[in-house]
Amino acid sequence: MHACLKRWPLLRVEVAEHSMLPALQPGDWLVAWRTRRVRPGQVVLAWHPARAGFLLVKRAVRRVDGGWWLASDNPAGGAADSSRFGPVPEEMIVGRVLARYWPFPPHPVPQVFIPNERP
Numbered sequence: 001m002h003a004c005l006k007r008w009p010l011l012r013v014e015v016a017e018h019s020m021l022p023a024l025q026p027g028d029w030l031v032a033w034r035t036r037r038v039r040p041g042q043v044v045l046a047w048h049p050a051r052a053g054f055l056l057v058k059r060a061v062r063r064v065d066g067g068w069w070l071a072s073d074n075p076a077g078g079a080a081d082s083s084r085f086g087p088v089p090e091e092m093i094v095g096r097v098l099a100r101y102w103p104f105p106p107h108p109v110p111q112v113f114i115p116n117e118r119p
Contacts, residue, residue: 019079029102032095
């Protein structure tokens with residue numbers, strides 16, 4: 001994940017891996033709103049809890065004790081998500097993805113309904 005992280009309310013990031021296929025592909029550029037207020041089913045940006053400076057793009061599944069459970073849309077891609085490192089503390093959530101703007105034409109990032117299940 002490449003990111004332009006400044007203090008603007010909007011930020012842009014480039015998807016670098018295959019963990020969010022088919023919704024997001026490597027090379028997709030996203031616009032995100034800097035916030036920690038997210039809901040289940042939304043795609044979010046979060047700092048990796050075990051790798052300093054590594055930004056993740058994951059789907060928020062549910063709020064649990066200790067933060068948010070984040071999941072990859074493509075677990076077969078060997079992705080790092082909460083199934084490997086547990087919940088991500090809320091203070092490590094960077095923002096909510098609003099849209100993909102490249103490649104053109106842009107379209108919203110699809111949201112999915114996540115049933116309220118425990119892992």
